[in-house]
Amino acid sequence: MPRLSVEQLSQEWSLLNQRFSAKSRRFVLSFCTRHAVDLTEQFYSEMLADPAAALFLSHDQVQGRLSQSMRRWLEGLFDAEAEGGLARIIAEQKKVGEVHARIDIPVHLVLRGARCLKDRFIELLHEDRELSDREHLDTARLMSDTVDLAMEIMSHAYSAAHDRNSRNEEAYRLFSVTQNISAEKETQRAALFDWENQLMFDQAVGQPGAHLPRILASEFGLWFRHKGAHAFEGSREAGQIIEAMEQIDDVILPLFDGDAEERIARLRELRETVKSIRFNLDNLFEQNNALEAGRDVLTRLLNRKFLPVVLNRQVSHARTHGTPFSVLALDIDYFKRINDSCGHDAGDRVLQQLATVLVNSSRAGDYLFRLGGEEFLMLLVDTDLNGARRTAEKLRASVEREVFRLPQDRTLNVTLSVGVACFNGHPDYQQLMRRADEGLYAAKHGGRNQVVVAE
Structure with a gap:
């Protein structure tokens, strides 16, 4: 399937809207806004009744977060006049498709959900007496065609992301065969x-x-x-x-x-x-080929390339077996000062020695990543929130005690800020990463050299 640009998709969406009157477009937006709660409830009622969809949904998730997101998506889908216009709408559809690929939601479930949504819209429209028969037909077609186009954009994004994930899975498998x-x-x-x-x-x-x-x-x-x-x-x-x-x-x-x-x-x-x-x-x-492409050249830790693969596997394992895991978002405090005052060679030495401390503080099943610059991530398998907090605090104290050796026999002491988050059952690992980053942000802005747990 050829990948379409934002400009091409915007043009196609504009042509779709031009086939219908301004009155029909305003009515659909108003109708979906008025009935957003009903449409959302019907959508998730159908989804939760499907055993395949139940693997990705729970009643708590639907009530706590997903229903609100669904209502926003539904209202935004028909509001091309809002800030950002069609570019915003298209970007949202792509993002949804990428999330579906990331948590591996089967495409047929997404399409079934769209069909349920359109069916309920038609049912509610038949109860409405505000429009003529011709206007009813135009309104139903506008809603249906718009949802279909949104599904097409999602599918484009899903396909590209899924292919990318598959390539990384294969690369990680090869990498695992010969890590050293x-x-x-x-x-x-x-x-x-x-x-x-x-x-x-x-x-x-x-x-x-x-x-x-x-x-x-x-x-x-x-x-x-x-x-x-x-x-x-x-x-x-x-x-x-x-x-x-x-x-x-x-x-x-x-x-x-x-x-x-x-x-x-x-x-x-x-x-x-x-x-x-x-x-x-x-x-x-x-050569720096596929076997080495997943390893950071300076620290020899994993780099970002395999982060989605590893996190998706851990999410799948945790959801299947009911076991916990946690992530620590790590950042060296005032690292720019080290580079500015001591030079980049000194900064590289600090990064390398910190990587050694992290390796010595981790278990065989844990994963260590250098995300870039002075940012690191530690994934702790079979570890709940309390265990992750203890590990993070022990690691912070170890770094604080460590004497970092620089060129020309110089030494330096550094500190570490840590954000901690534990897997809470959400199928999208990005949600876990966001919570860990929020904890790290709070640690940085709360004085540094501390551990903050994201609840």
Whole structure:
């Protein structure tokens, strides 16, 4: 589905409105405003009765927040004259679509909700005696076409966001396979060397070419074909490694049965081919590719790329198993002063040493992210609000005691402000992040070097 610009969508929405009279447009806006509560109640009554929708909704959520949001959405949908006009309306539809993708609401539920909304509108319209039959028909078509266009925009946004999430899921899966690139590099270099040694030994004792160990079946060959090639997919070096291994197995090794002179020629060819494999392998590991794209270069913590994937998984796990988890939003106090007074090298040292403190203060199942600048995030699995508060306070105190070592044997003490939020059952992780950020904001503006829990 081609992605439409805001200008194209605005033009389409304008053309839709132009097909109907100003009276019809004013009536629909007034009608939806008057009946917003009824339409919303009918919408959520239908949704809560659907077992599939019940996974994403609860009566408390509907009563406490969603009904009000739904009424605002419904009224704003037909108010093109309000501040922001069509650009605002279109932006809201895109945002809703992105939220639906983020919490993985099935598209058919969204479309079913739209159908229920239109059905109820028609029922209420039939009870209204203010309009003629022709005006009734125009009003019903305006409402229906507008909702359909809103659903189309939502679907565009949903599709783009869902594709993006899927790519990040796959990248995270590959990243998880080989998180420690340095160790993986040495492991695979050693595996390649082991195969080469075994081949040389077998060749020296007179094994025929058919019985020499094939590289594609070696530990290195298996790893590269099933993991490495997938992780480095699309790179020139990966293709050259596969071609070199096939050349060794299909061409070079079968020719080892010739005379001594030919065997020497084959050994030289083999050596050069293995050298090319090793060279390309080193290049792949040194490149900033998909395996490293999720890790912050300076601190080696995860970066923002995998934050949606990790949070969505935790939300899904918590909702399925009823287990808690919490997030800590962390920010170094007065970090700009460090850069300004001590230099950016000193600032980098502080960030790196803080990352070490965070790693030492976390458990194996927890996640650590550098969000950018001096901002970090810690995700505490299986941790309720009290546990998160204790961890945050312990971490704050550890940073306060830590002596940060700068270039030229200088030292520095820094402090940390922390916002704490615990998962409360809401399916959209952005809501959790907002609460943690609110706690951090309060800690910053309340004097810094403190922990604030977002209730």
